[in-house]
Amino acid sequence: MDTIPFNRPPITGREIDYLKHVIDSGNLAGDGPYTQKCHAWLASQLGSPHALLTHSCTGALEIAALLCDIQPGDEVIMPSFTFVSTANAFVLRGATCVFVDIRADTLNLDETLIEAAITDKTRAIVPVHYAGVGCDMDTINAIAARHGLKVLEDAAQGLGATWRGQALGTLGDFGALSFHGTKNIVAGEGGALLVRDDAHAEHAEILREKGTDRSRFLRGDVDKYTWQDVGSSYLPSELTAAFLLAQLEDSQAITARRLAAWQRYRDALLPLEAAGKLRLQAIPEEARHNGHIFSLVLDSEAQRTRVLQALREQSIQATSHYVSLHASPAGLRHGRASGALSVTEHVSSAQVRLPVYADITESDQARVIATLCSAL
Missing domain, CATH: 3.40.640.10 (Type I PLP-dependent aspartate aminotransferase-like (Major domain))
Incomplete structure (x- = not known):
C-alpha cells in the first residue's frame, strides 16, 4: 500500500x-x-x-x-x-x-x-x-x-x-x-x-x-x-x-488545485459534521481562503489518538497541530493568558489535519475519507 x-x-x-x-x-x-x-x-x-x-x-x-x-x-x-x-x-x-x-x-x-x-x-x-x-x-x-x-x-x-x-x-x-x-x-x-x-x-x-x-x-x-x-x-x-x-x-493554478482537493474533503465530511461526529473549520463569507489546511476537531484527545492511529495503519500521514503556547515552558516564562483559553486548549488536544496538497489524487482522498469514516 x-x-x-x-x-x-x-x-x-x-x-x-x-x-x-x-x-x-x-x-x-x-x-x-x-x-x-x-x-x-x-x-x-x-x-x-x-x-x-x-x-x-x-x-x-x-x-x-x-x-x-x-x-x-x-x-x-x-x-x-x-x-x-x-x-x-x-x-x-x-x-x-x-x-x-x-x-x-x-x-x-x-x-x-x-x-x-x-x-x-x-x-x-x-x-x-x-x-x-x-x-x-x-x-x-x-x-x-x-x-x-x-x-x-x-x-x-x-x-x-x-x-x-x-x-x-x-x-x-x-x-x-x-x-x-x-x-x-x-x-x-x-x-x-x-x-x-x-x-x-x-x-x-x-x-x-x-x-x-x-x-x-x-x-x-x-x-x-x-x-x-x-x-x-x-x-x-x-x-x-x-x-x-x-x-x-x-500560484493561481496551484491554489486552485488545493481548493478543489479541500472542497472534495468538505463535501464528503459535511454529513459527519451534521451528525455531530466532528467539527470543520468555518469560512466567513467575507473571506476567500486558499485551501492550505483541512482541519477537523474531534470530541477528545483520546478520539484523536484513535483516528490518527487508524489513518497510520492505512499508510496515511495525518497529524495534529500546535501545542498551546500559553501552556508551553517558554510561554509560561514569556507570556500570560488573558482570560480562559478553553477553545484553544480543546482544539490543541483534539484537532486532526488531513493530507492536502495540489497534486493529491481523488482516489487517495477517497482512501483518506473512507478510513476516517470507519474510525469515527
Missing part, C-alpha cells in the same frame, strides 16, 4: 531553468534580478505598496517587531494557537506575549476578547490567519485605531487568500508571509514582509540589510553604503528567489 504523504510541495517545471540561470550568472547573493522580480510580483498581485523578500516568515516578523519599536516591558496581543515564531519575534525584543483565545468556528483570534486584554503596556495586535482563513480584520483594525496600536498580520499561511477582496497581509500596518516547504507556494525556506507605509518601508530596507543603506546603494541613490541602524541579515539568496519566482508565476 502506497503511503499518502501529509504534504507534497508543488513543482512547476521552471525551477531548474531559473536556478541554472542564477548559477550561470555568478550572482548568488541576495537582492539580484530574481529577488526584484519577486518583489514586483508580490506588490502587484497582492496590492501591497512595498514587499521585501526575507529568509523566512520568522525574519519578516522580527523586522516588523523592530519597525514597531517594541521594547522590554511592552505587551503584544496574539493567539496562543499559533507557531512559536509569532511569539519569538516579540519576546526577542523583551516584550510579553498576551495570549487570547481563538474562535471555535474559524480557529482564528477571537476579536471579541481583544479589548479586555489591552493594558497601558499594549503596543500591537498580531492576528494569525489560520489555514489561510482571514481573521475579522474590520473589527481588529477598528480596535487598534481606537487604542493607538499597530497591527502585524501573521499571514504565514495566507498567500492567495483575502478578506473582503484584499490580500491577507496587506490589511494591517505590516504583514508576514511564508514560503516554507510546507506552504502552498514554496521556496524551501523563505518569507516576505509587506509594508503599508512609505517611511516604514525605507526603514525596513535598512533593518533587512544588516542595518545599512545597501539597498539605496544598489539602486544608485548613494555612492556608498554605511551602517545606519541596528539590523541583521534577513534577505534570502538569489537561488531561493529564483525557485520562488517559478512558484509565484503558477
